[in-house]
Amino acid sequence: MLTLRHLHKTYANGVHATNDISLDIPTGLFGLLGPNGAGKSSLMRTIATLQTPDSGSIHFDGVDVLQNPQALRRQLGYLPQDFGVYPKVSALELLNHFAVLKGITQRGERKEMVEGLLHQTNLWDARHRAVHSYSGGMRQRFGIAQALLGAPRLVIVDEPTAGLDPDERNRFLNLLARIGEQVVVILSTHIVEDVTDLCPRMAIIAAGRVLVAGEPQAAIDTLRDSVWRRSVSEATLADYQQRYTVLSSRLVGGKPQIKVYSTTQPGDGFARVEPDLEDVYFLKLRAAA
Numbered sequence: 001m002l003t004l005r006h007l008h009k010t011y012a013n014g015v016h017a018t019n020d021i022s023l024d025i026p027t028g029l030f031g032l033l034g035p036n037g038a039g040k041s042s043l044m045r046t047i048a049t050l051q052t053p054d055s056g057s058i059h060f061d062g063v064d065v066l067q068n069p070q071a072l073r074r075q076l077g078y079l080p081q082d083f084g085v086y087p088k089v090s091a092l093e094l095l096n097h098f099a100v101l102k103g104i105t106q107r108g109e110r111k112e113m114v115e116g117l118l119h120q121t122n123l124w125d126a127r128h129r130a131v132h133s134y135s136g137g138m139r140q141r142f143g144i145a146q147a148l149l150g151a152p153r154l155v156i157v158d159e160p161t162a163g164l165d166p167d168e169r170n171r172f173l174n175l176l177a178r179i180g181e182q183v184v185v186i187l188s189t190h191i192v193e194d195v196t197d198l199c200p201r202m203a204i205i206a207a208g209r210v211l212v213a214g215e216p217q218a219a220i221d222t223l224r225d226s227v228w229r230r231s232v233s234e235a236t237l238a239d240y241q242q243r244y245t246v247l248s249s250r251l252v253g254g255k256p257q258i259k260v261y262s263t264t265q266p267g268d269g270f271a272r273v274e275p276d277l278e279d280v281y282f283l284k285l286r287a288a289a
């Protein structure tokens with residue numbers, strides 16, 4: 001269990017990137033959802049001990065991480081948002097190199113671990129190719145392979161599915177879900193379905209604050225019977241936005257379709273729909289704004 005309490009972090013430019021964040025993160029896949037600039041990467045870097053908070057505490061399995069960052073680093077696998085690779089070096093060589101850096105000095109043990117991870121991430125057949133020449137999806141799978149070196153008990157992955165095609169995204173998320181059966185995995189994303197489909201627990205954050213935390217389904221259930229949908233004309237869209245709590249608006253067949261939040265029937269033409277996590281996300285962001 002990872003326990004965060006009252007984490008504050010203000011950068012030198014005055015941005016309050018984490019603002020009193022408290023979360024309990026158990027074994028399993030934990031989704032961290034939020035818009036650009038919400039503070040997801042800042043929070044992840046703080047947990048990964050790459051930066052220190054101004055105040056607050058972090059405990060991992062009872063160990064005080066801020067007092068003893070080395071203890072956490074030994075158990076940590078981290079895939080940052082921008083993951084650089086050395087050009088021309090093969091996946092096999094590079095992973096072996098990272099394994100040495102991680103302190104896996106025993107040759108036999110290292111070979112077994114590196115080869116096992118290349119199989120696990122489906123990169124075995126491409127192991128002699130330069131990582132530089134990999135597709136985006138392959139590169140992310142390589143990124144998770146390096147994060148898993150040394151059998152970490154806490155894995156942090158920062159927006160790993162951005163830019164992946166649906167096939168690669170599924171493959172990557174399935175890999176994470178399997179890892180999450182044994183260890184704590186924190187996944188940050190803008191993609192709401194990634195969290196609904198895969199994460200037993202999640203938090204939505206914006207402007208450095210936790211807006212909601214817990215099980216996705218429990219958050220969705222709070223909107224039961226309160227989400228309505230209808231098509232409107234371009235000309236009346238602004239008027240609806242004034243009069244209703246509009247959660248989202250998208251063009252369907254060239255015509256705006258809006259979803260609104262209302263605990264009572266909002267009026268003619270609205271049909272009640274099953275809420276989803278995106279509705280929760282937009283309602284919470286709206287309320288916070």
Ligand SMILES: Nc1ncnc2c1ncn2[C@@H]1O[C@H](COP(=O)(O)OP(=O)(O)OP(=O)(O)O)[C@@H](O)[C@H]1O
Pocket residue numbers: 011012013015016017034035036037038039040041042043
């Ligand atoms: N090193 C830094 N110095 C100053 N401000 C920073 C620094 N890193 C991030 N910020 C600011 O802190 C806020 C939170 O940024 P952060 O990158 O943590 O958000 P995020 O949720 O990960 O966003 P994104 O989804 O765009 O990656 C933003 O306003 C950002 O501009």
